[in-house]
Amino acid sequence: MNIYDIAKEAGVSISTVSRVMNNKGNVNPATREKVEEILARNSYVPSAIARGMMSKSLNKVAVLTVDIRVPHYARTAYTIEREFSRRGYEVSLCNTGGELQETVKYLRAALEKQVDGIVLVGSVFNTICRDPEIEGLLRTTPTVLANGKLELPNSYSVLVDDKYGIGLAVDHLVRKGHREIYYLKDMDTVSARLKCEGFLNSLGRYGIKDAKKRVVNTAMSIEGGMKAVEQLLRKGNTFTAVVCGEDVTAAGAVKALLHAGLRVPEDVAVTGYNNSEYARICEPRLTTIDNKPELVAMLCVQLLTSLIEKTEAYSSCTIQPELVEGQTT
Amino acid sequence: MNIYDIAKEAGVSISTVSRVMNNKGNVNPATREKVEEILARNSYVPSAIARGMMSKSLNKVAVLTVDIRVPHYARTAYTIEREFSRRGYEVSLCNTGGELQETVKYLRAALEKQVDGIVLVGSVFNTICRDPEIEGLLRTTPTVLANGKLELPNSYSVLVDDKYGIGLAVDHLVRKGHREIYYLKDMDTVSARLKCEGFLNSLGRYGIKDAKKRVVNTAMSIEGGMKAVEQLLRKGNTFTAVVCGEDVTAAGAVKALLHAGLRVPEDVAVTGYNNSEYARICEPRLTTIDNKPELVAMLCVQLLTSLIEKTEAYSSCTIQPELVEGQTT
DNA sequence: CTGTTAGCGCTTTCAT
C-alpha cells in the first residue's frame, strides 16, 4: 500500500495526498477530510525511506558508546536518546567495546544510512579517532564527542574536567587532615590519565612527596578495588585515604578494608568517582565526584542539533564536576 | 557523489558500478579493478536509503525498553545489540519509560522507517501492548517480547519463569531453617506480580500461614528497601528473612538492617533478584536469583532473526532462573 | 485548490 493506492481510493492525485499527510500547501477542507478518513481507515504508514530519498535525511543520529552496561554510559546514552527523541530524531546505538574495527564498521553503516549526526560517548574515542580511516568517515558528518576532543573540522566536544574532579577529592581529604593518600588508577583512556594527573598535581600542591609511588594500577571492577587495597595492606604501606577513579573500584576498596577489620572512614577514608548508584549502595555510602553525565548529554544533544540544523551558534565547552559528600570520608 | 559520478569517471554504466559494489553478476576483471580503484579513491559510500527503496529493508531492528539505566535492561539491550550487529543489523533504541504514548510514537516512527523487526524488553509491554492501536502497529512486523507474552499473529516471546525464581529463594531460606519470611514487592508489572505469586505459593507449600500479610509494597530503589525494613522493625514484626524482588531493593534492606544494629545473615537473611553488580557491591554480597538476561537476549535475537529471514523453525520459550548463593543467607 | 511531471540513487530485468 502506497501513496498511489490512497490517491486512487480517494479519487485525487498523489500530490493532494502528500499535501494532506504533511499539512503543507492548501487543500480543500472537504477533500482533506476525505483523504484523512482513508488514511486512517487503512492505518496508512508512509515510507520514510522514499521520503528520505528527497530530503536526504532520515532524522536519525548514531550514538557510539563503549559498553552500555557501564552505568555512567547508560546514563549518558539515556539522556541523549530522550533528548533526541523529543526533538524528533531517531537514535541508533552501538557498543563498540572501544575497538577500532567495530567503530569503523558501525560508522560506515551509519553513514551509508545517512545519519544526520554522530555522538561519541567516552574518552576512548579520543584515541580511536586518530585513525585516518575514521577521520575520513567523520569529516563528512557533524560529530560531537562526550568527554573528549577531536581536531576535525566538523567535530565539537563537551569535556569534563576530570583533572579538576579528582582535585576536588584530594582537597576534601586534605581538609579533613589526610596526607597519606593513595590513588587507584584503572584503564588507560585519556580520561583515566587526566584523573591520575589531577591526583599527582594536587599532591604536589599540598607538598606531599613521592606522589607517583602512590598510584596503584588495577582493574575497573570490585575485584580490582579489592586487590589493590589488599596489596597495599600486604606491603605494609601506611595510608589513611584512598582516592579511586571509579565508584565500582571504590566499592571494592571499601569491601577489602572492612574485610581486613579496618573501619571506614575512621581508619581509612575512600572516595569514588561518578556519583553512581554504586556509590549509594556501598555501605557506608561513598563520598564521590559527580561528573554530571546528564548535563554532558544535554549539551551534546544541543550542540549536535545546532550543527545539524545550523540554527544557532555553537562551540565546545567544559563541565566542572562537583564533590558529593557521603559517609566514607 | 553518487553512482552516476563513479560511472562517468570510470567510463562505464551505472549497472557495472552496481555489479562491482555488490559482487553480483559477471564483470570483466580489468573493469572491476578500475571501478574498485575509483570507489576507493573517493572513499565512496553508497546510499542505503536508495538501496532500501528497492529491497524494502534497511537491515534494522527497533529495541524498545523501559529505561536503559536499569542494569538488567542494559545487560539485555547490550546483548541484543551485539548479536544483531554481528548479524549485520542496525539497532535503533528507545526508552519508553513504560508509557503508552512514547511507545506508540516510537513504534510508528520505526515502522515508517521500515524496521525489519521489533524487540520489546520488559514485562511492562505485556500491559501496554493490549492497546488496540499498538496491536494494529505490531500486526505488520515480526515482534519478540523479552519476558512477556503477546497474543498476536506475528509475535513470539522468551519468558523467564519468575514465579519459579522467587520459589528458589524461598526454598533456599526454608532449607536454612527460616519460617518467618517477608517479601518486598516493588512495581506492578506482570513480572512483579508473578514473583509475588511465587512467594505466596512457596509459603503455602511449606505450610507457612498468613502469607499475604508477609508482602510489603515499596519502591524499587535503595530507599524503598530501607523504608520497608524500617517499617517492619518499627511495627515489631518478628522475621528472620527478607525476600526481595530486585537486587537494589535488597541492598537497601541490608543497609537498613545493618543500621538497626542487626547482623546479616546471622539475625536476618536477605535475598535479591537479578544477579546484578548491585548484588556483588552489597556487603555482605547478596544471595540472589540469576534470571539470565544475556541468555534471554540471545534467544530473542535468534527468534527474531528466524522470523525476519524465515530461515528456521521458531517458537516461544521459557527460561528457568538459578539461585546464586552469596553471603546474606 | 489540484494535477502533472521530474527527479532522489539505487537495483534489476532485458537487450545487445
Added chain:
DNA sequence: ATGAAAGCGCTAACAG
C-alpha cells in the same frame, strides 16, 4: 560482459 531503461514511493516545482 555491459548498457539502457523501468521502477521503488515520495516531494516539490510548475502549470493550470
